Amino acid sequence: MAVYTDIDDDELDGLLLAYDIGRAVACKGIAEGVENSNFLLQTDQGPFILTIYEKRVNSDDLPWFLGLMAHLNANGLPCPQPIVRRDGGLLSRASGKPAAIVSFLNGRWPKKPKPVHTQKVGDALARLHLAGADLAAERANGLSVSAWRDLLSQCGERSDEVHDGLYDALTTEVGFLEAHWPDALPRGVIHADMFPDNVFFIDEELSGVIDFYFACTDVLVYDLAICLNAWCFEPDGAFNITKARQMLGAYRERRALTRDEFDALPVLARGAAMRFLLTRLYDWLNHPEGALVTPKDPMEYWHKLAFHQKVASATAYGLDF
């Protein structure tokens, strides 16, 4: 939930003159996304989303993110369509910050995902990977294996405040991941943050994927590992093999996995768990005392990491190669 920046009426009216989407009749800050300020903008032509980018998003990356959304849309993935300005650009400025307007997507994100949802997510992820294949521009993943040792050292010994022995255990795990990370697998555009709150459904049909602000160029199946972690564990910590089987099966129906990709899933899932564990741990240790926004529990990902450490092969995720 986040509205950090507000927009003045006169400025909004002025901003809309640069577009061909009518006049604003309402504009409400919405509780969506944690990095930027988002507004549900109603014009006399319909609903849109106005995003004002806060400092956690590198403004140099914005043309890539907006270009990616336009590219994926053009290739049939349901995701926000950046609205083109009259001057041909996608990026504007509002309240002294970068801003963009994108199409509004109907649908709601599933608070309690079912196997049918994970099936649709597996399918959409494969579609995203295929649709992104011919995007020439690349963006490095700043939160992949090469970043983890540094992130862990920023958390430091204080990690043990969260769980006794955590710092040493994570140091060992980072070493393992650095030594065993699969570098030779097929690469391309990944979403890198396709959690349930970033995927909309109408009934049981997937109607949209949002929030491309962690998207980057990386190992494709690493994205699948992120989704396994985000979608296939139950609130009590149990791994739901039915959900995983649906996700992997639907992905493979659209994009076949190589043997190497399949075999790499457990180590990629450990890495995916490490990435979210570390950023949550950092936020946990550095959030202001008494803040109203409670940081997410890093231990959720510690338990997911432990699950994957015990996995003998990718068949543990419900399907044989």
Place this chain on the structure above:
Amino acid sequence: MAVYTDIDDDELDGLLLAYDIGRAVACKGIAEGVENSNFLLQTDQGPFILTIYEKRVNSDDLPWFLGLMAHLNANGLPCPQPIVRRDGGLLSRASGKPAAIVSFLNGRWPKKPKPVHTQKVGDALARLHLAGADLAAERANGLSVSAWRDLLSQCGERSDEVHDGLYDALTTEVGFLEAHWPDALPRGVIHADMFPDNVFFIDEELSGVIDFYFACTDVLVYDLAICLNAWCFEPDGAFNITKARQMLGAYRERRALTRDEFDALPVLARGAAMRFLLTRLYDWLNHPEGALVTPKDPMEYWHKLAFHQKVASATAYGLDF
């Protein structure tokens, strides 16, 4: 800004079965209201607002608030129209809490009010007072003069942390207000919180008044005093007599003030300043350390109080009787 409670998809679908407004296609938490959780609910019939009431609103008062909105709507005031359930009721339950669905109002609240806005607010306030005149049910104002001494004592000597000598000064002022409070003036339904963020405009036309959760039965012109404070001071603290003249003039065009009401405006304005000063002071002294939501500055209302203390008569607000 507030979304405290979320609503599950299945529960939302179930909730909508009790209404005749179609099926949900999107539901987004919005940054509106500080007491309740509000969602912009899009159904296949259009947009609505779903409110889940949090504990700061007394659920025993909800039928009165919803009945008031329905009554004001029926009498032509643009405000949210509570949607009637198939069973005839206005109140539902969602996520274990009371909930209601109301109509969506187009418009945006003015971040920088101009005299034309204060004119329309004065007019709407008089319309609200007239429309509410024949509402039989009453609701006492729990934040009026009889509550201030107790509220001040809850802030106590710590008030001086905000401003040196504040506690003694406010004790004296509360004594003055108790001694001089005008009890014999015309009473009726007042909004009691008609700040700029509760009034929507399309261009310069008032399109809606929202947030009736402080509404109550009290002295009518006290509501006008609250609006003078909320709308007619500039960010630098200066009183804008043009805005006040527009507001009072428009009010009186629709509802004439008695001599007693006119003469009572300065003491009512001091009381209105005291009411918001005290609740802000209480929140300031009791908010969690480091909280991301910064409480509003009580000193803003200290300066407004000081202005009204120096006023010789209501003509200082721009109009003769």
